[in-house]
Amino acid sequence: MGHMTSPRTRMSPDSRREQLLELGVRLFATRSLEDLSIETLAEEAGISRGLLYHYFGNKQEFHTAVVQRAADDLFAVTAPTGEGAPLEQLAGSLERYVDYVTENYHGYLSLLRGAAGGHEGLREIYESARAALTDRLFEGPVAEEAAALGLTDTPAVRLLVHGWAAFTEDVVLEWVRDARGISRDELLLTLSASLPGILAPLRQA
Amino acid sequence: MGHMTSPRTRMSPDSRREQLLELGVRLFATRSLEDLSIETLAEEAGISRGLLYHYFGNKQEFHTAVVQRAADDLFAVTAPTGEGAPLEQLAGSLERYVDYVTENYHGYLSLLRGAAGGHEGLREIYESARAALTDRLFEGPVAEEAAALGLTDTPAVRLLVHGWAAFTEDVVLEWVRDARGISRDELLLTLSASLPGILAPLRQA
DNA sequence: CAACGCTATTGACGCACGTTCAATACTTTG
DNA sequence: CAAAGTATTGAACGTGCGTCAATAGCGTTG
Secondary structure (H helix, E strand, C coil): CCCCCCCCCCCCHHHHHHHHHHHHHHHHCCCCCCCCCHHHHHHHHCCCHHHHHHHHCCHHHHHHHHHHHHHHHHHHHCCCCCCCCHHHHHHHHHHHHHHHHHHCHHHHHHHHHHHHHCCHHHHHHHHHHHHHHHHHHHCCCHHHHHHCCCCCCCHHHHHHHHHHHHHHHHHHHHHHHCCCCCCHHHHHHHHHHHHHHHHHHHHHC | CCCCCCCCCCCCHHHHHHHHHHHHHHHHCCCCCCCCCHHHHHHHHCCCHHHHHHHHCCHHHHHHHHHHHHHHHHHHHCCCCCCCCHHHHHHHHHHHHHHHHHHCHHHHHHHHHHHHHCCHHHHHHHHHHHHHHHHHHHCCCHHHHHHCCCCCCCHHHHHHHHHHHHHHHHHHHHHHHCCCCCCHHHHHHHHHHHHHHHHHHHHHC
């Protein structure tokens, strides 16, 4: 809550902006983007509304910055560790993704909803975050092993991989909401096995 | 354009409400829910803002009514015809779904975004529309033939079918945006073949 | 260490849009 | 044709976005 800080605390632009961004992401996890108003944020941060406009220009830019930050967090969490065999690294990324959604359910949900329902800029952020995740399948040492599973880098395969990302997103979200008796390991196995399962039909045509 | 209709045209409640709903759905196809303001609608319909409140109570209820109507349209379009073998009927539904998205791209996109980003009521409408589509797999004469493909009615299977719906939605949307050299028939085959592909891993565990 | 300059920060203003409600004017009825 | 019923309006209010000149904290300088 806004609290009783002394009126007018002067900070350096960098730390002030960082403070506002962090607070924005934290509040974003508990309410929708619409409800994350300039007014709310200013109150919680204990500053005037005008200052937010000084740092973010307008509501859209502020929302963009918050969503970008949240997407960056997700991307960082799922980054490959660089250890182990290529396919094991992919499995590890998927694992950390599932754990991230589990531990950060509300925040992740807000990110999805905000990006899906928001303006063009927000959707772009989310789309490129998702692209960054799946692009890992076609780059580096992983690509060769992946190709053996049907993951050649063609437009059709990319389309299905895009769809698989949507599938994974949906299933993980539903699973966190209600596990339906499925263990975490079973979920992970099912998700990774479904990718070749989706691609298989394509190899015959 | 609001136009030069005579000021104050009195209509029966039913036809007036219907007119406003239809106009709402039409405008909704070309802009976001946020931009579908009470003011915009009133202007386009050539009525006062107050009248909209008379019929829909408030903005949320108006949006709810519009989204519900759009979802009903989609559900009606993809309803099984009742002719042909069970599995053929499913294929037909999928076919009409793809065609609907193709011909109604902007409207469908608006529906998705509005439902995903909007308030709880909107998400419920969309979720139950999707559920209604996939529930067909587990009901009536289809269920028996479907069970042979791994579609037994268990929580785990339902979870994956839910995910398959998200997969299909995503792939069709992307395909309409850019076909990537894939024909409509190839798309339909790939989509229907991917469902057993997704379920296959589950049968071994 | 006091005056100064730079700029982070404020507060008041205007605007757009959602929302309410008493007044108004069609249409029907007796 | 008068009167009742109600579809419709328009003006008023609240809230949250966006702008900007005025203010005040903090480092610098003599």
